[in-house]
Amino acid sequence: MALTALIATGCSAGGPENNNSGDPVKLTYWAWAPNLDKVVDIWNEANPDxxxxxAKQDGGDPAITKLLTAIQAGSGAPDLIQAEYQKIPTLVxxxxxxxxxxxxGGDLAGEFPDAVWDSVTLGGDAVYAIPQDTGPMMFYYREDIFNELGLTVPTTWDxxxxxxxxxREADPTKYLGTFSATDAGWFAGLSQQAQAEWWSIDGEAWAVGIDQEPTQAVAEYWGGLVAEGAIDNKPMYTPEWNAGLNDGTQVGWLGAVWGPGVLQGNAADTAGLWKAALLPTWDGTPSNGNWGGSSTAVTSQSDHVEAATEFATWLNTDPEAVAALVEQTGIYPAATEAGASILTEAPDFFSNQPDFYDVAAQAAEAVAPFTYxxxxxxxxxxxxxEFAKAAEAKSVDAFVAAVSAMQQITLEDLKSNGFTVVE
Structure with a gap:
């Protein structure tokens, strides 16, 4: 994949780096992961220089907006920032x-799955961040209800x-899942699994491929299920949906590897009743999407790029650091080998499934490339x-039309902001 000059504007590592004063290099890290300061304390104790x-921030989007404001002003930016993968192209x-x-290091790429590394390099030779955690999608289901009703765990979307x-035929009060029109990252992950390319770089121009066969097929599939009433059409993370996880009206959930925390928080009474499986596939060929995850990036205004990179690499690849990240922040680490050596016991909520992290590793390995x-x-x-309207309309045509509208809106926005676009 060629990198356009419009995207490859990130500053090269350099700038003032020498520190001859004898005082330690001081780095500021904007992040929102809980208890991250406890992990950083390990580094600080071992690295006095x-x-x-x-500096705790209010989640992903506010932190990114705050950083862009500081970059534009020319001052006030941190040395490092926690950046979600989908935000990296915007920041670059x-x-x-x-x-x-x-x-x-030259072999750092080998620490991570190819699709994750691609997210921080944008398919080129530049490196804009070190992956921290990832969110391979998984299918969660109530094993007790499946057994009671004689249902089998689906391995394909059919x-x-x-x-x-x-x-629905066995118990009309229950649904296997819901189509959520408020979770674009979820739908992007489902489209990624179908080999969609929502964006791509062609020479020195961006191309938008939302309204193409893979995403059209995903939309048509879910539109059909909603239209016939086979699944619910209410958003996730509402009080109604949360209650459904707990009372058994929501029998399944297409979530991600971080799902145990969601289930623990919303369906505590059902601990030990859920199982995790790989996402169903379209044709039996292993493939998966990613929903969530973030990286540690060094900002263009840092005067200590090498020191910041050294810390970011340690944070996300050193076994002690990764173990602390898992324990303190609850992430699913992007570093494959370090994660496998640490995640040896299933989450408490899934104590009935000792191979939980084996399934998660298979899910992570199958994630398809995807460019934001x-x-x-x-x-x-x-x-x-657009999908709020489609979910309300409950028609296949409305779901397919929503994809076309997404394409047009995204394409026109790129043009209006001065990007070179190929159609």
């Missing part, structure tokens, strides 16, 4: 991140549809608007 301070296009390729129908664009916020907003 490079001291890192965590805004000249907010340093290219740290010259500061990372089987999922059949199981959803069988469940510099206006992902626009595309995600368009998803919320």
């Amino acid at each position: 490079i001291q890192v301070t965590v 296009a805004s000249d907010a991140l340093a290219d740290i390729a010259g500061a990372v 089987e999922y549809a059949d199981t959803a129908r069988a469940l 664009g510099p206006n992902v916020n626009v595309a995600f907003s368009a998803y919320n608007d």
